[in-house]
Amino acid sequence: xxxxxxxxxxxxxxxxxxxxxxxxxxxxxxxxxxxxxxxxxxxxxxxxxxxxxxxxxxxxxxxxxxxxxxxxxxxxxxxxxxxxxxxxxxxxxxxxxxxxxxxxxxxxxxxxxxxxxxxxxxxxxxxxxxxxxxxxxxxxxxxxxxxxxxxxxxxxxxxxxxxxxxxxxxxxxxxxxxxxxxxxxxxxxxxxxxxxxxxxxxxxxxxxxxxxxxxxxxxxxxxxxxxxxxxxxxxxxxxxxxxxxxxxxxxxxxxxxxxxxxxxxxxxxxxxxxxxxxxxxxxxxxxxxxxxxxxxxxxxxxxxxxxxxxxxxxxxxxxxxxxxxxxxxxxxxxxxxxxxxxxxxxxxxxxxxxxxxxxxxxxxxxxxxxxx
Amino acid sequence: xxxxxxxxxxxxxxxxxxxxxxxxxxxxxxxxxxxxxxxxxxxxxxxxxxxxxxxxxxxxxxxxxxxxxxxxxxxxxxxxxxxxxxxx
Numbered sequence: 001x002x003x004x005x006x007x008x009x010x011x012x013x014x015x016x017x018x019x020x021x022x023x024x025x026x027x028x029x030x031x032x033x034x035x036x037x038x039x040x041x042x043x044x045x046x047x048x049x050x051x052x053x054x055x056x057x058x059x060x061x062x063x064x065x066x067x068x069x070x071x072x073x074x075x076x077x078x079x080x081x082x083x084x085x086x087x088x089x090x091x092x093x094x095x096x097x098x099x100x101x102x103x104x105x106x107x108x109x110x111x112x113x114x115x116x117x118x119x120x121x122x123x124x125x126x127x128x129x130x131x132x133x134x135x136x137x138x139x140x141x142x143x144x145x146x147x148x149x150x151x152x153x154x155x156x157x158x159x160x161x162x163x164x165x166x167x168x169x170x171x172x173x174x175x176x177x178x179x180x181x182x183x184x185x186x187x188x189x190x191x192x193x194x195x196x197x198x199x200x201x202x203x204x205x206x207x208x209x210x211x212x213x214x215x216x217x218x219x220x221x222x223x224x225x226x227x228x229x230x231x232x233x234x235x236x237x238x239x240x241x242x243x244x245x246x247x248x249x250x251x252x253x254x255x256x257x258x259x260x261x262x263x264x265x266x267x268x269x270x271x272x273x274x275x276x277x278x279x280x281x282x283x284x285x286x287x288x289x290x291x292x293x294x295x296x297x298x299x300x301x302x303x304x305x306x307x308x309x310x311x312x313x314x315x316x317x318x319x320x321x322x323x324x325x326x327x328x329x330x331x332x333x334x335x336x337x338x339x340x341x342x343x344x345x346x347x348x349x350x351x352x353x354x355x356x357x358x359x360x361x362x363x364x365x366x367x368x369x370x371x372x
Numbered sequence: 373x374x375x376x377x378x379x380x381x382x383x384x385x386x387x388x389x390x391x392x393x394x395x396x397x398x399x400x401x402x403x404x405x406x407x408x409x410x411x412x413x414x415x416x417x418x419x420x421x422x423x424x425x426x427x428x429x430x431x432x433x434x435x436x437x438x439x440x441x442x443x444x445x446x447x448x449x450x451x452x453x454x455x456x457x458x459x460x
Contacts, residue, residue, distance in 0.1 A: 099382035
């Protein structure tokens with residue numbers, strides 16, 4: 001099997017599975033229970049939370065556990081909007097965001113909030129001057145993903161955070177789902193950060209929203225204090241422990257040059273294939289390479305490669321058919337937007353896998369062009 | 373006269389267009405505006421055979437489709453499209 005869809009999800013690391021199983025077997029108590037088993041479970045949860053906070057450079061009390069990035073994004077966006085709507089109802093985002101950012105924003109628009117999209121430069125990066133022009137007295141939130149899942153565009157998060165320091169009434173939310181464990185970013189001056197464990201060899205079903213103090217949020221789930229008042233529910237102890245493990249391993253393995261080399265090799269090979277247009281700019285993170293094969297439906301290409309046991313993605317796993325808004329926003333070309341596919345690689349990817357993929361891709365394109 | 377707007381909650385192009393549609397709606401109060409969601413109203417949407425190309429506006433006169441406008445458009449383009457449909 002040639003798996004080239006690591007940005008959709010990653011295989012769970014064995015050590016992470018072991019930590020999960022150990023926590024399940026050895027800590028059966030509810031961390032909120034007051035008896036000995038509960039206290040032991042709570043102590044393990046605190047230890048894991050401290051590890052996560054220390055890796056991220058934030059306080060333990062600023063960690064909110066969620067079911068994943070979609071919930072983190074929803075909690076951040078709706079939570080800020082409902083909590084601070086008296087200050088204003090204006091929110092700024094980009095067209096490159098994940099559907100779990102766009103959908104809550106659509107919901108808020110239906111309730112009377114106003115959303116503006118910040119223009120992007122030709123390489124897909126947020127234009128800081130344009131952002132400055134959009135900021136108003138009633139802007140309460142700017143939500144921008146650090147890395148776009150479809151194209152791998154790395155946004156100038158630290159510069160945006162610096163700019164927003166001059167707007168103390170406006171909060172800055174960053175969806176870091178595609179950058180955690182891949183790119184080193186300072187969390188300083190960012191108010192809210194979302195991410196999910198399954199993107200860095202952790203388990204599905206656990207994510208984090210970092211919410212800096214003393215920001216308040218209207219919770220999505222009301223049910224009283226658990227680990228935090230901002231997200232009720234019995235803490236998923238084993239998943240939390242496994243997330244701490246996955247995050248530590250991801251941070252340890254971040255400095256690999258191998259992915260840069262593989263991306264360069266893949267980019268060079270794809271540039272030789274005549275109908276292909278590479279959508280991901282050179283400045284994108286090396287883990288993601290998005291390209292279009294005009295005239296061939298992405299799903300057809302995807303299934304054709306699947307027959308050769310190669311797995312790539314058409315748009316992101318969470319969006320749905322149709323032209324890609326992200327590719328359209330970047331290239332302004334409908335033909336590219338309706339024929340884009342994404343290859344995402346990891347430290348587990350080998351050069352042999354890339355070579356095999358390129359060979360099979362050429363064959364698939366020839367076959368599909370011939371037979372339609 | 374009726375405009376059918378087919379969009380989806382997860383679609384960023386639909387959210388981009390929302391502001392423009394609101395302006396257009398105000399400019400043409402005589403046109404009935406009917407909003408459908410690709411997922412939530414899938415049965416009704418299926419009648420229009422939009423496939424997966426959204427956002428889409430469909431202009432109808434006396435229950436007959438006159439034309440459709442697909443994708444992100446500038447406000448002037450939407451206005452012009454409506455005026456042309458009204459004149460035809």
